Amino acid sequence: MEKTSPKKWVIGNWKLNPYFQDAQALFQSITQHIEGQSLDCQVAIAPPTAYLAFFSAQNLPLPIVAQDISIVNGTGAYTGEISADLLKHANVNYTLIGHSERRELFGDHVERLQQKIKNAIGSGLHIIYCVGESLEQREAGHAKDIVIQQLQELKAVLSEDDWQNVIIAYEPIWAIGTGKTALPQDAQDMHATIRSYLQDHTTWANRISLLYGGSVKPENAVELAACTDIDGALVGGASLDASSFISIIQAFAQK
Structure with missing residues (x-):
């Protein structure tokens, strides 16, 4: 396989924000x-589910x-669910999986995450598969072990060719929404x-984009973008302000 650099990405994760009129203006x-513009960086937006079809x-x-x-996937009697298959037919071709808020607040344990991965693929x-450790795990010296375990859980349900459809987002849980x-x-x-x-587990290693998430803002984006193995950012709160988000895009586009 020929060598190539990972694509640079800046993805705005709007979470459960904002209201629709404000979302339209922001978009x-x-x-x-x-x-x-000919940006050397792919920009993407992850809006609330209610807005997906409109923006796509x-x-x-x-x-x-x-x-x-x-x-669950496909269609059927599953009130309130949004399947990977329905998203694909609505021209939505990317999904986050494993964000810490889904893991911590909504019970996304390993088996649920692996089923979602299989459905998406x-x-x-x-x-965009999210990994990251808590402050307690980092202070105990287990941060890398936790992240590697999360990668193992991903690898367990992927074929070699599936890796080409994966982006990894590292989000230290203690830095999400805290300002840290x-x-x-x-x-x-x-x-x-x-x-x-x-690199030890797939021939696609040098093509997989690695994004940093965790209170990314204009003040730290340039330093983060300068890091060798950081290919982009998964941006939370700062993506809700157009000027801040654009500044982050520019930081990574100029890397």
């Missing part, structure tokens, strides 16, 4: 900035990302650990 501000129908070169998918979706950010060297160190694991 327009972001798209107006990136349209017509805009037919812009800006991927729309689901924040989660169901453990089976329906032809690309996965891993020092650039600490973030780079974990990303290097992830890259090393991938």
Whole structure:
């Protein structure tokens, strides 16, 4: 396989924000900035589920990302569920899986996550798979062990070819929504650990994009973008402000 560099990504995870009119205005501000520009960085948005079909129908070169998918797939009597297959047919081709908020608040244990991974791959979706440790785990010296275990759980349900449809997002749980950010060297160190694991387990290792998430903001984006193994960012709160999000995009586009 020929050598190539991973694609750079900046993905805005809007979580359960904002209200629809504000979401439309925010989306327009972001798209107006990136349209017509030759950015060396792929920008994507993960809006609330209620807005997915609306934004995907805009037919812009800006991927729309689901924040989660169901453990069931296809169609059927599953009130309230959103399947990978339905997303694919709605022109939504990417999904987050394993975000710490899904793991901690909504009971996404290993078996649920692995079923979601299989559903996503089976329906032809690309996965942004989230890994990360808690503050307690980091302070106990187990951060790398936790992340490697999460990667093992991913690997267990992927074929070799499936890896080409995977992006890894490292999000230290203690830095999500807290304003705290891993020092650039600490973030780079974990990303290097992830890259090393991938190199040991798949021939796609050097093509898989590794994103950092955890209170990414304009003030730290340039330093994070300068790290060798950080290929982009999964941005939470700062993606809800167009100027802040655009500044982060520019930091990674200029890497």
